Amino acid sequence: MGRTDQSRRTPGQRSRRRVVPLEPVPPGRMRSVFALLCLGLVGLMGRMAWLQVFQATELEARARSVQTQRTQPLGTRRPIVDRTGRLVALDEERYRLWLHPRYFNLPGDEPTLIRPPADVAARLAPLLPMSEEAILQRMGDRPSGIKLMDGLDPETATTIRAEGISGVDLESYPHRVYPQGELFANVVGFLNQDREPQAGLEQSRHQDLQRHEQARSLRRGADGTPLPDNLDAGVFFGDDLRLQLTLDARLQAVAAKALADQVKTWKAQKGVAIVMDVTNGELLALASVPTYDPNSYWSFPPARFREWSVQDLYEPGSTFKPINLALALQEGAIQSSGRVDDNGSVTIGGWPINNHDRRANGLIDYATVLQVSSNVGMVKAMANLPSSTYWDWMSRLGLDARPDTDLPGAVAGQIKTKDQFTSQPIEPATASFGQGFSLTPLKLVQLHALLANGGRLVSPHITRGLRAGDALAPPGSRQGKPLLDPEVTETVLAWMESVVEQGSGQGVKTPGYRIGGKTGTAQKALNGVYVPGALICSFVATLPVEDPRYVVLVVVDEPKGDNAYGSTVALPVAKSIIDGLLVIEKIPPSSASRSIPTKAG
Template identity: 65%
Template sequence: MGSQGLQGRRAPAPRKGRRPRRNQVVDFQPVPPRRLWIVYGLLAAGLSGLALRLAWVQVIQGNELLNRARAIQTQTITPLGRRRTIVDRQGRLVALDEERFTVWAHPRYFSFPGDDIGRLRSPLDVARKLSPVLAKPMGDLLKAMEGRKSGVKLTSELDPETAQRVRELGISGVDLEAYPQRVYPQAGLFANVVGFLNLERIPQAGLEQSRDRDLRRQEASRSLRRGADGTPLPDGLKPGVLYGDDLKLQLTLDARLQQVTQMALAKQVKKWKAQRGAVLVMDVSNGELLALASTPTYNPNQFWKYKPGLFREWSVQDLYEPGSTFKPINLAIALQENAIDPSGKVNDSGKLTIGGWPIFNHDRKGNGVIDFPTVLQVSSNVGMVEAMRRVQPARFWHWLHTLGIDNTPDTDLPGAVAGQLKSLETFKTQPIEPATAAFGQGFNLTPLKLIQLHAMLANGGRLVSPHITRGLRSGDDLASAPPASGVQLIRPAIAQTVLNWMETVVEKGSGRGVQIPGHRIGGKTGTAQKARNGVYVSGAKITSFIAHLPINNPRYVVLVVIDEPKGENAYGSTVAVPVAKQIIEALLVLEKIPPSRSVPTTARQSS
């Protein structure tokens, strides 16, 4: 409609109370081309800048920003270096890692939940809250934080329950650092074989040191990605990273028998004011040790309170002359060489002179013409020399070498050492050497080696490897006993003959104190002179007793060695035999060994 149309119409009358509206007309002016080019240039420049910035961020800074983003989104969990648990043959805990915490304070960041942003709490406020939880005087906490802004160690060795109470306080600037701590629940019961870790968790002795690689858990750093709301994302995990290492090292030792052994041994060592003592109990079929106790011992949970000399197991690492407990081994050698007849006899005159050296019986008395069971019963030195004279010195030395006297035993016990044996040339040219070796002196071995040789007699002539571990097991599973093993060295019939002779020692000889009604037990006592640096020490002796049971079906050997007991009546029969009897009584119950024969009525009544 044109302007004439508008002019021909009458404008509406204004409403009462309202001002009339004025029509405004804006004339459009053409935009100058220069202005358009300026706007276009600005837009082009902006887009070009964004493109360049985008290229810079994606190409030049891409890797840096990606790493920064991953650092924020990814949580890396560093392994604490935990170690595997050690258990006994029944699964009882011997050593394990427990989680402990160190509390760190950073006063420059102190604040409480609900505080205004930027409010800084004083060390006094924090100490007042922490003191009852940590069970530490508030003054000690304040003194530790005085004048310091960060990195204040308030306490350590905090248990998980107390750490959770600290965490629930929600104090900003108080951190908990987790770490594993090695704990030995049995205290000193297995210290001689298990060893311990020092405060830096470095193995210092025993299995902790010798089996260090086996006891380290397989742990890897875990990197877990999280979403914007903190939700864990399934990507970024390597195969096997969530694998839980639940393996444990199982021992052959029995904590129950070890406890009985330790108590009986410690009591006798104290009674006789001896320097030390050791007891070994072995399964003769496979070489497993059910008990390996020594005294004095130490508590590995507080190792710093003890002398380092206690950290080694002397029954595995120290040499001694076995004395009369070696006589059954020598008789087996003589029988194997067909040098003596099982029913033969020897003349015990009470004294001999060999190569200008006098040899006496322990009581300086002769026993006349006696058979070999009697030689063991009275522990005749002269009778043994007469018997072993029938074995050529070279053959005698060959057997001692074959039995491994001068070789390190094949064992998993840490620190095991070889014995000492004179050279073959010395044996052949100096008659006194085979003569003294006949009654167990003139050479050295460890108690571990002696019980290994006696296990050979008990199992029918097989030399087994002594050991205290059954290997690594998973979960709650326990390893069963390994099958019979060993290298056959002595004919079974010969081994049984010697066992029968040893039974007479318990029935009629110096081992009578170990008799238990209904059970057939063989044994041999020993009271040997003690040598230092090749010279026998006046009055110093080592008393011992070796027991086999049951004789009709040998399963176990028990060896008791007590070093330097004091007193006029200190012999193997008085010092070592009582310890062996207590251990055998416990062993019969724990291993459910039935009687070998019926018990007489009088014996039942007396018991």
């Protein structure tokens, strides 16, 4: 039966079961395929070796550039604060608004849709101080890279960013702000629009004011996860240092207002008011008029950017007389109980010298010499001091040297050469009442501090250094090079106190306080020639006399009027400053009064 079934199969069924016999591969073909496979494997191994040995550095750098996000420093600056911590200068975040019309797209649009500029201008106009027309005009037909506006505040930038408009970019940058406006412009200075310092401490302390910043490199994985490697040491260091001034914003405001009012009243060219702590040389106030607003410096003439109290020279006049008397006392050329005969006029080397009022005051003591501001009395007193010794003292006081100060731009004074001073009798004679040489207001303050602190020459300065966080630096310690005997300075201060009690300084008297002072009304010299009718009025005060702590100097340049004197022009400003100083520094009333030398002769 089995055979019968096999016999009934069709020829097609039998053909499908046929096995094709295997044929041997020719040896040549096998060798060719094997050689081809080996060649490919060698090529692959060679390529791997090339990439890993010769191109490893390049490929690693390319990979790191893709994986690493590098942030460059913004170039921010440290804040500046006054002695109490009030902000004087700081960096605030501002934004630039950039437009790229070829990418304009609004939320909800198809990704490929490009909006016309008018649609975006309509969205931005209500958020900016610009009309739609102005925005469209600024864009023009440019496709990209259009800077629409600078100086946007963070609130406005946040509002614009919330609109979600594609093609609108905000670029942040630091912007220097001066919250006190004009108050400290004369000493702090400003940055221009390129953030380059142009004046004041911003320029002289540029390196100190630059915040410590590093470029940050952060590696990320394939999914964007930050990787905690390849970070430089200190990359996340927070620099919170601030430059602290010795100036007090409260006293600075008092001085600036009183000075500005008086300069306006007398139609003067300019004025300066300085308050110094005589124990350590710290300046509590340094106000100049006219000044400028550093937040809009471009609106003011460049001449206002310089601080003339440390850069311009003038002849101090009678305010230098106490310094001269101290030198004569120090050398024993005069005695504290001595007197001079003031007959109203004296001739030196053929040149007549008169008192300012041409009065003869008779036989007077040195306290009265200061009270009546006698030029003749000063000439006769200083004639007892050899001119060579006199010149040596003027040089020792640093009249011809730049003051040791952190105030930018400070210059040296000018005195005659020693040969001129000693060979021409008129030179020491005019120097005795403060003319014939020149110095800066800052130098005169330093010299009166020398009288107030017992004979030590301190360095005037306006900064206490860099401080971290909210910490404030304490006042500086007593310092200074001793030059005069304390007994000498105490005697001269008593004579200056008599000027306030009985002389031309009576307008500064304050009940309960002992104050010494000296007025000055000097001719103004320009290029060595006295300008007809031009005067420089000044007043210097020391307080409290029983324990001197502060010197106040006011100088007003070229006041107009028939009654322009140190007592009428500069003294009222000093009086306002002293009233503010007594309150701000909480100076207690004097515990006892000193007997005041009376006028003699």
